[in-house]
Amino acid sequence: MMHVTLRQLRAFEAVARLRSFSRAAEELHVTQPTVSKQIRLLHEQVGLPLLEQLGKKVFITEAGQELYATCADWLETWGRFEQTIDNLKGLKQGRLRIAAVTTTKYFMPRILGPFCARYPGIDIALEVVNRDRLLERLTRNQDDLYIMGVPPEGLDAERESFMDNPLVVLAPIDHPLVGHQRIAFADLAGERFLVRERGSGTRMIMERVFQERGMPLRIKMELGSNEAIKQAVAGGLGLAMLSRSTLNPDPSREELAELDVEGFPIVRAWYVVRPKGKQISVVAATFLEFLRGHVQIFVRGQ
Numbered sequence: 001m002m003h004v005t006l007r008q009l010r011a012f013e014a015v016a017r018l019r020s021f022s023r024a025a026e027e028l029h030v031t032q033p034t035v036s037k038q039i040r041l042l043h044e045q046v047g048l049p050l051l052e053q054l055g056k057k058v059f060i061t062e063a064g065q066e067l068y069a070t071c072a073d074w075l076e077t078w079g080r081f082e083q084t085i086d087n088l089k090g091l092k093q094g095r096l097r098i099a100a101v102t103t104t105k106y107f108m109p110r111i112l113g114p115f116c117a118r119y120p121g122i123d124i125a126l127e128v129v130n131r132d133r134l135l136e137r138l139t140r141n142q143d144d145l146y147i148m149g150v151p152p153e154g155l156d157a158e159r160e161s162f163m164d165n166p167l168v169v170l171a172p173i174d175h176p177l178v179g180h181q182r183i184a185f186a187d188l189a190g191e192r193f194l195v196r197e198r199g200s201g202t203r204m205i206m207e208r209v210f211q212e213r214g215m216p217l218r219i220k221m222e223l224g225s226n227e228a229i230k231q232a233v234a235g236g237l238g239l240a241m242l243s244r245s246t247l248n249p250d251p252s253r254e255e256l257a258e259l260d261v262e263g264f265p266i267v268r269a270w271y272v273v274r275p276k277g278k279q280i281s282v283v284a285a286t287f288l289e290f291l292r293g294h295v296q297i298f299v300r301g302q
């Protein structure tokens with residue numbers, strides 16, 4: 001009989017799926033030599049090569065394909081078993097995996113802080129990535145919950161809004177339009193904009209806004225972070241459209257001003273998303289409950 005451990009199978013499944021030892025190590029939060037060792041032990045037990053590495057490429061052998069299919073089933077069944085046991089114990093402990101889009105970094109830590117204080121047994125892994133990366137993780141079912149501003153269309157996912165996410169137009173505090181009321185969108189035609197990278201939800205919404213209004217978006221510069229965009233706006237490089245969640249309650253403290261443009265702020269929400277039909281763990285359900293109950297308090301206290 002083969003002596004195969006769950007850790008070896010987890011390592012093998014990750015390498016076979018990601019076709020990379022280093023990415024598997026990263027995902028499993030272990031070192032690459034640990035992954036290699038698990039795979040070597042597994043090879044010894046099975047008695048046939050499962051993976052072959054040529055240069056940087058990882059190939060799966062026929063035996064490997066067989067094991068991969070079996071593994072995926074086992075791991076899912078085992079995961080369900082662990083979840084059932086935790087549910088039976090009613091335990092509020094374990095790991096909660098959340099993936100959240102970049103812009104949520106302005107409020108997620110302030111939600112997670114009190115949550116962790118209340119449930120010290122829950123260990124949180126928070127991945128902060130842009131919308132495109134987050135959708136990849138959702139498709140691969142890598143996390144328990146996903147936090148985003150533009151939920152996917154076409155993907156089988158359940159969503160629940162939990163907080164406002166208005167999109168506003170930002171200008172430097174000394175811009176001639178600051179203080180004007182009900183500025184027509186067309187009055188922004190001469191302006192250059194600072195935009196987020198492609199793959200960002202903010203960028204996607206912004207492009208949609210210009211498209212819907214039939215006005216070309218004139219891009220001055222593309223920047224990969226909201227913070228960099230705010231600094232560039234304050235420095236007079238152009239205007240921007242960002243979620244109000246990125247702003248200080250008093251934007252003038254950052255030398256920024258919100259313009260009163262017709263149709264703005266664009267009303268949006270923050271959503272918590274999960275794959276449809278996914279049986280969520282007690283830990284994830286506990287977080288959802290917390291989110292529903294505490295976000296309003298957080299918003300009021302802001």
Ligand code: PGA
Nearest residue numbers: 102103131149200201202
């Ligand atoms: P982003 O997403 O941080 O990728 O721009 C924000 C959003 O979806 O509202």
